[in-house]
Amino acid sequence: MNFKLKITLVAIFLCAFLGVSAQRQANRNELRAPAFPLITIDPNTSAWSYSDNLYDDAVRHWTGKPFPLLGVLKVDGVAYRFMGKEDIELEAIAKMAEQAGWSAKFTMQEPSADWMNVDFSDEGWKRGEAPFGTKDKEPAAKTDWQEPKIWVRREFYLNEDLQGKPVYVEFTHDDDAIIYVNGIEVANTGQATGKNRRVKLPEAAVKTLKKGKNVLAGYCYNRVANGYFDFGLYTEKKNSVIFPQAAKQLSVNVQATQTHYEFDCGPVRLEVSFIAPLLLENLDLVSRPVNYLAYTVKSLDGKKHQVQLYVEASTNWALNHPLQESTLAQYKSGGLAYVKTGSKSQEILGKKGDDLRIDWGYFYMAADASKTRTATGDGLTLRSAFMNDNKLDSSDKGRQLVLTQNFAVSKSYSDKILLGYDDIYSIQYFGQNLRPYWNRNEDSSIEKQFEAAHKEFATLRTACEKFDVELWNTAMRVGGKEYASLTALAYRQSIAAHKLVKAPNDDLLWLSKENDSNGSIGTVDVTYPSAPLYLYYNPELAKGLLNHIFYYSESKRWKKPFAAHDVGTYPLANGQTYGGDMPVEESGNMVILTYAIARMEKNAEYARKHWEVLTTWTDYLVEHGQDPDNQLCTDDFAGHFAHNANLSVKAIVAIAAYGHLAKMLGMNDVAKKYIAKAKEMASIWKVMAADGDHYKLTFDKSGTWSQKYNLVWDKILGMHIFDEDIIQTEIQYYLTKQNKYGLPLDNRRTYTKTDWIMWTATMAEDIDTFRKFITPVYNFMHETTDRLPMSDWIYTDKPVRAGFKARSVVGGYFIKMLEEKINKQ
Template identity: 70%
Template sequence: MKLKLLIATAIVCQSVSSFAQKQVFKNELRAPAYPLVTIDPNTSAWSYSNELNADVVRHWTGKSFPLLGVLKVDGKTYRFLGKEEAELLPLARMGEHAAWTGSYVVSEPASDWMKPSFDARQWKTGAAPFGTKDKEPNVETDWQEPKIWIKREVELTEDLTGKSVYIEFTHDDDAILYVNGIEVVNTGNSTGKNSRVKLPDHVVKTLKKGKNILAGYCYNRVANGYFDFGLFTEKEGSIQFDNEAKQITSNVQATQTHYSFNCGPVDLKITFTAPMFLDKLDLMARPVNYLSYTVHAKDGKKHQVQLYLEAAPNWALNSPLQDAASSFFTSGNLQFVKTGSKSQQVLAKKGDDLRIDWGYFYMAGAKSKTKSAVGSSHQLRSNFLKSENGSSSNGGQQLALIQSFDVSSSYQDKILLGYDDLYSIQYFGQNLRPYWNNTGNSSIEKQFELADKEYTVLKKAADKFDAELWGTALRNGGEDYAALCALAYRQAIAAHKLVKAPNGDLLLLSKENDSNGSIGTVDVTYPSAPIFLYYNPELAKALMNAIFYYSESNKWTKPFAAHDVGTYPLANGQTYGGDMPVEESGNMLLLTYALAKVEGNAAYAKKHWKVLSTWVDYLVDKGLDPENQLCTDDFAGHFAHNANLSIKAILGIASYGYLAQMLGEEATAKKYLTEAKAMAMKWKKMAEDGDHYKLTFDKSGTWSQKYNMVWDKLLKMDIFDPSIRETEIKYYLSKQNKYGLPLDNRQPYTKTDWIIWTATMADDKPTFEAFLKPVYRFMNETTDRVPMSDWTYTDRPKRAGFKARSVVGGYFIKMLEEKLGKAK
């Protein structure tokens, strides 16, 4: 028997290894955006298009992160990566760069308000950006009302007929924009940062010399408001690499994104690799990714080939208008290019739609095979076209690396990309270095050197890991599930930063991307935790450590858990405007018990028992029928008697009871488990509504996803009557729309992470897959090309908001179910 098992294991391992190396498994999902370079919330670069060369590479916020890749074969160029971004000249700058003054009102004006002939002299006057001044950075004019109407006068020095003109805008939430009275943008219920729309010719023809009018309406549905817009024209003659390589395939896997291209007589394969293995913290935190490539001559003839990779200083700037300093140098066996802001104001900014502007971005290649250059984009590209490569400087700050070689069969090489942020997080007043350099004894050059030496081993490990993740997800949830998990892996991790606290605790601090920029948000930790519970429980602790410290240090004195510990990257205390008492306390208790089940002991709970005891008593007092307060779905606003929130409270109390049991505190265990079961019985009576259970206890005819109940099943808590789950699952199947199950009866929007939690409540794989298919369909068809959104509509392929958030780590809950099933 043992021999047979050993042989079978060997066959499986060999199969997985072969499977990985040949890459025969393919993710057929047309991703909303493709991960390219994923290090942390600051260094996070994506392709927002189906073809790698159809658009500029972008930061997760949507801002341009120019990375341009060109292959020259026998003198002919083929652009395979990124797009030359036409240089835009400002006709009317956005307020974030130069405050402009407009006329505005906050009560609905006459229907012709947007027309140039409308007289707005009675309106108020204010400077842009307009927004919630105490919540949003850069706001000049405070806007607290739900709606705003703004008119902006733009003086042009010439007619623009025949030119390429763009309107750029930032909005939170719904926005409609007009140019000379003609509607050019209507976003619907969504948010956006620095979106850009090219104006149609008939609109451009109206832009005449003299006075022109831009008009905008914005409706802030909930929380923070923000509105800003400007006008730009394209600079002529800025495109030099117009010949595109023909993309053949794309394939997103957990740690890698693969592409293949036809470049005339040669084929090109490109792989972006981020060896973010969660059980190896040094690798997970190493701030270096790879762009590796293989060139294959199709005709067997010898070809002269050069690969050109160019990056912009944007990688190290919040705004491309900031002054940068770029350079090149050699270190060890590597040739480097480097860029960073001149000001280097370390940890000086906090907020959501921000990019890092301290520290330095680097690219490197083997010194023996790589030439470097720094200069203006026009000059660097012209030099490459003329084969005048090498180090130069003509006032510009663009970076380029060029690798030259001959190929008659196949040639392989790589370029390394990385970021040294010097200091990553400010933690209660103290600046913390990144985990990879927490003692100050390393350097970015050493990290690049290690990455270079270990590449071959790490590439094989990445292939194997990707195959294993795909296989596990496929077994548990089907092919659609495997595709979503593969896409979610790097997004979930890169929305965090790993540091070490002064007391030695690991801190894995999330950034609440495209939401409000909070750091260490508990109701972001809660949905993202399954990926970390599955791969490394120490990182699950690292998600919670800051919140425990916040209470235990008496910096947070309320009898429930805090919402956050600040605004990224400043973790100096909660900055969110409203507490979520039941939500966050329930989250912390549930996750502490889930961690104990994964580890097989309650040592972590024992360490934090005093504060857990405070939180559980709050839930006993307030949790059964929650007062008018926010829950994690705070975009839906405050509401009382929330049945799903009550489930969280009850299971949080049960979690405390089971933790007490694991610690041998039998009397305490009995007390809280008895309380939880009694509350669950009351819940059933309060929430029952015929063939389903209510959204709120006081309103019949309502319903909602009871995704919190998944823990009753996964942790085998036996608190709620199992028939509740069965009833709800059956009811949900009748409520699905084309793109998913709505969050509740109030709106057609949903949360994709909660759908997967709800689906995991089902007892069979076909039902699970029935909930997954619409989510897959949404991601495959959405017209919003951004890193996966978790807040989406179910009746149309549009996101309601959010992108690039860590909560997609919650997709791994189905895999976690299998792991917990094997736990002692």
């Protein structure tokens, strides 16, 4: 290559890079996210910042449990903590049962009001060994607790007063818990469950902790099942904080595949980007279990500065519970230096459920071996050594993994850390353990994945910048800046709630985990709201959301004439585990989405492959969909109810979708029959649901209303089954029912579902009306006091969630973009 050509190529690259950088500034997302995505690989490896500043709190798993990730930049000997908080090392005053056995007096009959006081007589109470729980449901429980409520009094003795010391109560509870120290309430969870929740005691309670006898008392109310209760008391070790000085965060900017931070660290500027190259057209990239922490350090004064980067992770990343035994390792391979951790037990696919972290496979951090030093061991020791410029000596005693890089900067310096997870086996599918998609042929290794990620970094970063700009600009055009902000935040959240594998029959499986709900895998009524994102970017992934349900029925494992709800509890996909069926809901979802796939692909071959079961489901809807009997819909938190007008809409739209699929396949007689039937049912619906200036929640109750979000598919897919005035009548009525933070789901409660608001808004005829529905949702996310990955189930009259977090259904936010794409075809 001649010199002039080299110069030209460099110039082109710089212009492109600077152009994208300028676009990033122009497209800055000003949303103060409820939580900021950092590492987003799958439901197991999903880490977030729950605070405004990256250094205000520990990095956390989507469940809220700490996934410690500590970042420090030392500049000319001064350390600036820019990421995470140091894990405070505690000394036990009264250990929890998971660390050491303890016993206490307890009763399941409500005692007198002073039961928590030190001088209360518990002479008539029983004595039991902790933890307390329903032993048939919780094997770890030592004392069987079958009644709804339990009161526990735990005496402990001190050798000295604790006044002036930081003291914490730590407890695991299912469900509601209240904890007292010497009669003073120190924790009250309200209606909630939690594992290893830690609360710092107020000074008034600490003052009572004196030499001699003290009482730690706890109350727990098990509302449904699986009761469990354990609690203990702890104080901080001395001198356990090595990096008290934080950097100054200047900005944070969430885009679809990246989260960008800027910090001042004394005389230098630090830019940090968390990059997940989740480009949905490339399934190998979607599956590659490696993310980047990229950084740039710039001198602010033009002088040369000696800089040291310290990045520390914890064994928590590979454990369900932080006290599980783990292994630590460090090695070099393929030009990269690695630190690695995993559980000692390695029970592959050994746990299923919702509020769990993975404890099989291995977590890795890696970086260029020529520039990086590694260490493992005790966090306090490693941090002290780094702070004092001493050698970082490794040991197998401790729970921390460390990478450090040293360099000088007078202008600018850039590098990266790679973080990833090898789960070895990802999913059990009807009895067979499946490798992750990236190793579907068993011809790869985690090192090969890291090496590819390392070599392709520059290319992938440019691709991510380009993708982020394109997504932002498209969302801006169709829905405005607030809509663009929400879709940018939703992108990684939705993707990270899935796992990509290949079935033994070569089906692509894009399996969701029903996060923060019940942990179901491949849930159809989670697929339905999630689908717009995958229909828009890659219909093969949309098929991956449906394939397991088709297989479940076609293999005769599922024998009912309607679609199943799920195929198990994550990560075990061995058959439905949800307790109740949703026959109209799930059948309608499957048929509608199959037609949406056909429209995106401009052919119905996928429907042809599954025609027999689609026909069975559609005929079920013809028979049962006009006026659904008492059953659940996707909004199952609202409970069972009959005559659901919106559920009837779904059935009718699905019947029409089946008719249009038949038309695409040349089955004209079938098409005419089912489209005519859908129109007939829609005419009946209009009469049954009419209630003056709007349409009812249920056919049998006047004076009620609900969002008819299922109508959006009649509009988007251009089927025109329902009279067009129905949608506009509803939209105008909804505008009179909005609260500060959004449109309620229906007249019964003030809560709503944000994904359904997006669908309802998309039925509006113009962007201004669309934005009237979107702005309150944006304001909720910007102002909510619940710091966690976006909730889709929120209250509309106050900035708190009703439930749910980190769920895939925010993929439904992309329905407005999908509408434009389908209409352009």
